[in-house]
Amino acid sequence: MIVESLLRKQKILFVSLLVLIAATGVASLGLGSSSLSYDRLIPAFLGQGSFKEDFVLFSIRLPRILITLLAGMALALSGAILQGVTRNDLADPGIIGINSGAGVAIAVFFLFMPVEAGSFVYLLPVVAFAGALLTALFIYLFSSSRQTGLQPVRLVLIGIGFSMALSGIMIVLISSAEREKVDFIANWLAGNIWGADWPFIWAILPWLVLLVPFTLYKANRLNMLTLSEPVAIGLGVSIEKERTILLITAVALAASAVSVTGGIAFIGLMAPHIAKAMVGPRNQLFLPLAILIGGWLLLLADTIGRNILEANGLPAGIVVALIGAPYFMYLLLKK
Template structure:
């Protein structure tokens, strides 16, 4: 909509939303720079700048370009994907607690990847570009199962039933993954244990390239459906009255959500709560219109995972705390807070 057709209040709100997006982007850049300086081998800000412009020595170039930068970029992309996935789920289900981790979609993706890895003698044998596809299949099957178990012919999808079904399915999948660990080699077991905790393990440019196509395709598609998500939030009767094909749009959006979550889990493991926290914070900052909510949630998700990974790498050097554990420390209390508000 052109600014000439907006009221003064709407123009003010739009300007405020752009300022928020700019501030979040700046925070990501600042955290990005801090993360490049964080690690067992310290690099000063000047060394980082010189290395970025090709003036660093061989060791500095190896540390920055082959280890830190891929991991930092991957953390941002994973956070963005999980946040958008959560925003979609909350939008199509009108459920304040919807999140790919809580609903078990992440667990389904994890099970598919773990099944594949368990049949290889080494984790290096698993083709990197196949992992997102396998994760998509696993998360898709899980989403269909949860949707089927939650659906009632005369009632539709109950938000609380959806949450409880997702938690139950996730618990069953987690049990299956524990059984699978019994047949793993010590090398693969260590990898799976770290991966399940939510570690940005794919710290190479191959993993960035395996995730990037999914985002380049799905993020523009989801953003093009912003108005559809706005209409769905008005309720089914109103949406039908406005000409929306509810079930078809839900299926497409659910497939996009599953694709984003599955691809992210394949390279980052089970990082939960990002899809819960980021959309909620975005809604408080810019309101419920998805034209601003989606990019704000994406930036918040990227910032959250990047900060969690940076803290996890630095707080107990030389050891690392998986980013998923750091996010869970923040996310679990926030989930309980939202659950309390939902009961009220």
């Protein structure tokens, strides 16, 4: 039974986060190398804008904002699932190597597989999912044993090792590639929001439409998995089955996000912790908030990154890392 005051607090925070996202989105619409005055936003939305205003708004700014929101939400939810499944507060798809696995798969696909431009956008999340799932499987196998089960600290260490090894493979792959393809992969590694167009939104949206409700439905199972294994088994939970299903869900969410945003870490680490600090550790309460916080964090990072420097700006992944790396060190020392 969830206390009524906590539910009320969650609703207030949920609405507040929606307002914060809307405010950041409006601010992001008017900022950039191509100026778009705020008093022209509503006329442009109503179809009364000039050609330039329509192009900047509907072809550049709006799809980029939606992509960053969706990707941030997916990364945050993926991190929350991983932290629950592994019982490790330091788990994050970027830190433990899942994003790197997706990146290597995308690099191989991009460099060596001939594919038509029309299907490229929709195949990317599938390819990223295959690479991320294979990586997650190896990390899981190396982190667990029959005697002690899954070892949370071991998982983080092995995940970091896999991440470094896969980054080395990525460097080997791009060392002999064409210049244009190298530039693409370098941007991906830096966490540059490259898939900022409407087809990429339609490519990532179905994954979230399916997986977000499914995860919220599984929230109570996640609560049970955070308990010790004997207690969870006593409550009738099939631990390995639930872990496998939720791990695949987390991998799919992370892969769909990084396939269009590049290698962005720490969103999945920070968003769940901030949400838990607000309403406590019950998944029914903090997961909806973590989703919104993740979307807002990536949107804010991208808005800051593309306006902080002239020319191409600073990739969102680097801005997030500047905030997330110290936060990771703080959690590591604390836990």
